[in-house]
Amino acid sequence: MSQNYKIGAGLGGVVLTAGAIAFGAFLSNRHQNRGYDDAANHTKRQPEGYNAQVGRSVTIRKPRAELFAFWSDFANLPQFMENVEAIEAGADGASTWRIKAPAGQAVAVKTEIASKKQDVLIAWRSVEDSEIETSGEVRFEDAPGKRGTRVSLMMAYDPPAGALGRAVAKLFLREPQVQARHDLKRFKMLMETGEIATSARTRDETRAAKQENG
Amino acid sequence: MMRALTWHGTNDVRVDTVSDPEIINPRDAIIKITSTAICGSDLHLYDGVIPGVAPGDVLGHEFMGEVVETGSASDLKKGQRVVVPFTISCGGCFHCKQQQYSACDNSNPAEKQDMSATLYGQPMAALFGYSHLTGGYSGGQAEYARVPFSDVGPIVVPDHLEDDQVLFLSDILPTGWMAAENADIQPDDTVAVWGCGPVGLFAIQSAIVMGASRVIAIDHYPNRLALAKQLGAEIIDFRETDVREALMEMSGGIGVDAVIDAVGMESHGFAIDNMFDVVKQKVGMGADRASALKQAILAVRFGGKVSIPGVYGGMTDKWPLGAMMEKGLQVRGGQTHVQKYTKPLLEKIEDGTLDTTFLISHRLPLEQAAEGYKNFKEQQNEWTKVILKPGMEN
Ligand SMILES: NC(=O)c1ccc[n+]([C@@H]2O[C@H](COP(=O)([O-])OP(=O)(O)OC[C@H]3O[C@@H](n4cnc5c(N)ncnc54)[C@H](O)[C@@H]3O)[C@@H](O)[C@H]2O)c1
Ligand SMILES: [Zn+2]
Ligand SMILES: [Zn+2]
Numbered sequence: 001m002s003q004n005y006k007i008g009a010g011l012g013g014v015v016l017t018a019g020a021i022a023f024g025a026f027l028s029n030r031h032q033n034r035g036y037d038d039a040a041n042h043t044k045r046q047p048e049g050y051n052a053q054v055g056r057s058v059t060i061r062k063p064r065a066e067l068f069a070f071w072s073d074f075a076n077l078p079q080f081m082e083n084v085e086a087i088e089a090g091a092d093g094a095s096t097w098r099i100k101a102p103a104g105q106a107v108a109v110k111t112e113i114a115s116k117k118q119d120v121l122i123a124w125r126s127v128e129d130s131e132i133e134t135s136g137e138v139r140f141e142d143a144p145g146k147r148g149t150r151v152s153l154m155m156a157y158d159p160p161a162g163a164l165g166r167a168v169a170k171l172f173l174r175e176p177q178v179q180a181r182h183d184l185k186r187f188k189m190l191m192e193t194g195e196i197a198t199s200a201r202t203r204d205e206t207r208a209a210k211q212e213n214g
Numbered sequence: 215m216m217r218a219l220t221w222h223g224t225n226d227v228r229v230d231t232v233s234d235p236e237i238i239n240p241r242d243a244i245i246k247i248t249s250t251a252i253c254g255s256d257l258h259l260y261d262g263v264i265p266g267v268a269p270g271d272v273l274g275h276e277f278m279g280e281v282v283e284t285g286s287a288s289d290l291k292k293g294q295r296v297v298v299p300f301t302i303s304c305g306g307c308f309h310c311k312q313q314q315y316s317a318c319d320n321s322n323p324a325e326k327q328d329m330s331a332t333l334y335g336q337p338m339a340a341l342f343g344y345s346h347l348t349g350g351y352s353g354g355q356a357e358y359a360r361v362p363f364s365d366v367g368p369i370v371v372p373d374h375l376e377d378d379q380v381l382f383l384s385d386i387l388p389t390g391w392m393a394a395e396n397a398d399i400q401p402d403d404t405v406a407v408w409g410c411g412p413v414g415l416f417a418i419q420s421a422i423v424m425g426a427s428r429v430i431a432i433d434h435y436p437n438r439l440a441l442a443k444q445l446g447a448e449i450i451d452f453r454e455t456d457v458r459e460a461l462m463e464m465s466g467g468i469g470v471d472a473v474i475d476a477v478g479m480e481s482h483g484f485a486i487d488n489m490f491d492v493v494k495q496k497v498g499m500g501a502d503r504a505s506a507l508k509q510a511i512l513a514v515r516f517g518g519k520v521s522i523p524g525v526y527g528g529m530t531d532k533w534p535l536g537a538m539m540e541k542g543l544q545v546r547g548g549q550t551h552v553q554k555y556t557k558p559l560l561e562k563i564e565d566g567t568l569d570t571t572f573l574i575s576h577r578l579p580l581e582q583a584a585e586g587y588k589n590f591k592e593q594q595n596e597w598t599k600v601i602l603k604p605g606m607e608n
Contacts, residue, residue, distance in 0.1 A: 059308065061307060178328070185324035189304075189324070192320055193306055194287065197322065197324070197340070199340065199351040199352075201233060201236070201272075202234070202238075203238055
């Protein structure tokens with residue numbers, strides 16, 4: 001089971017829309033209710049294999065502003081997004097994400113901020129003509145009582161064409177939900193405990209070390 | 215390299231040479247182990263009835279020793295003598311802040327949380343030396359251990375107390391105490407305890423300290439029953455006596471006020487449903503053997519209290535659901551919130567309220583750990599609690 005993740009896949013909560021589901025449609029649908037109940041859209045039952053709307057929430061015992069500030073600096077994200085090697089900030093709010101791909105390769109994606117609301121939300125999307133189309137959004141809401149903040153992460157992803165695209169698709173299609181869940185859990189650990197839990201006995205046995213040494 | 219007790223399969227544990235633990239995270243500490251015990255929970259691993267154990271895993275979750283190395287964010291100091299709780303808890307999450315330490319959100323690595331989340335709805339916290347469902351952390355039946363969140367878990371113990379006196383703060387003493395607490399004992403209560411292993415014995419002692427008017431202990435090993443009697447309990451040998459009948463008579467036809475199941479998923483006995491469950495467990499169909507608990511639910515009075523420290527992992531059949539509902543029972547269980555109890559119980563050891571050494575039957579060098587397992591399983595009457603000591607002369 002863990003072998004799946006070792007190879008590593010995707011931005012936290014990558015959604016692979018193998019066909020051509022428009023991101024605009026994805027983003028605008030996301031917060032609407034399709035049914036008559038009050039559940040989040042991405043928890044609606046969907047046809048087998050239909051991953052268009054993957055999302056995940058965690059509750060973190062920290063104030064909204066602190067979490068928002070940490071996430072605002074994209075350079076922080078690779079600390080808990082296992083398959084993102086680095087994110088470099090460019091000019092005018094753009095940044096370049098280096099995502100680990102199969103066989104030691106990496107894919108670069110340039111993103112821009114789509115919208116940002118102080119202490120509430122950050123949304124980003126790949127710039128036009130990107131090799132990989134992607135978009136994501138993280139929302140911060142106060143949790144009830146003293147529980148801290150509810151953090152919800154949604155990401156969508158469309159792979160490049162050609163051989164690399166197919167390879168990446170294969171990788172990302174595997175378990176986008178799982179990756180989202182794990183990355184968010186790691187974010188929570190980092191914020192609440194200052195570190196990310198590992199059961200390794202030695203430094204060579206950590207997942208990061210194993211990834212690096214192949 | 216160090217020596218450690220490792221799991222290789224059902225009834226197969228060995229002392230092997232494995233890599234030394236290292237500081238990985240800032241809050242870690244490395245402990246040089248001076249004493250470590252074998253627990254009834256380890257027998258569930260030895261018997262192969264807990265899923266998610268891998269060959270080579272280092273077992274052991276009851277241990278203490280000396281701090282030899284600390285991470286940059288640990289508040290321990292080299293040379294301190296500490297007892298380590300078997301539950302790994304961060305101290306800062308929603309559950310830890312309510313002292314529900316064994317439900318910590320952050321100790322089980324993210325990628326290990328899925329299995330238990332599927333089984334139980336939400337993931338389990340991490341435990342030392344247990345299944346990969348609970349993190350797969352290397353345990354303490356070894357010369358050294360890496361202890362995460364060392365600023366929250368380990369309790370520093372005074373030098374005038376021997377290892378034997380404080381070691382059980384790591385698990386079975388808090389477990390027995392919490393079992394009694396979960397039985398919500400009132401002054402006139404009669405409490406029945408199934409199982410006179412270490413957990414049952416400490417539950418009996420705790421129930422008496424909490425003021426139960428009467429405690430009745432149930433087992434089938436004369437020596438273990440004698441230990442219960444010595445603590446002040448009345449005893450029933452279930453091989454000789456019809457337990458339900460006896461308890462009804464002893465409680466004047468009311469039923470006992472509270473019951474504690476300190477047996478867990480490998481209940482012994484010849485009740486017909488238990489025989490089925492034994493077979494299913496053996497062929498890997500994973501049914502928990504719950505005959506003691508079923509008996510307890512029938513023996514407790516209407517409106518009574520059911521406390522379950524005994525470990526169960528999966529499902530069980532022929533559950534007395536009707537009795538549970540119709541009788542309006544309160545049921546509480548759970549892995550122990552050890553960190554909540556270490557300090558108050560250390561005080562009770564120091565002032566003599568609690569005796570922690572009466573149940574120790576054997577002390578062995580770590581090198582003889584495999585023998586310790588075999589005897590603790592097969593000679594339960596005489597082998598009541600085994601302490602392993604790294605470095606002790608053979
Ligand atoms: N909740 C926790 O955090 C926690 C912590 C430690 C141990 N445990 C669990 O507590 C249980 C007991 O642990 P232990 O170390 O005392 O184990 P143990 O194996 O030494 O003792 C179990 C006792 O139960 C008796 N028994 C078996 N079937 C019985 C029956 N039908 N009726 C009455 N008695 C019966 C056995 O004869 C034995 O003496 C185990 O399941 C263990 O995993 C739970
Ligand atoms: Zn134990
Ligand atoms: Zn916690």
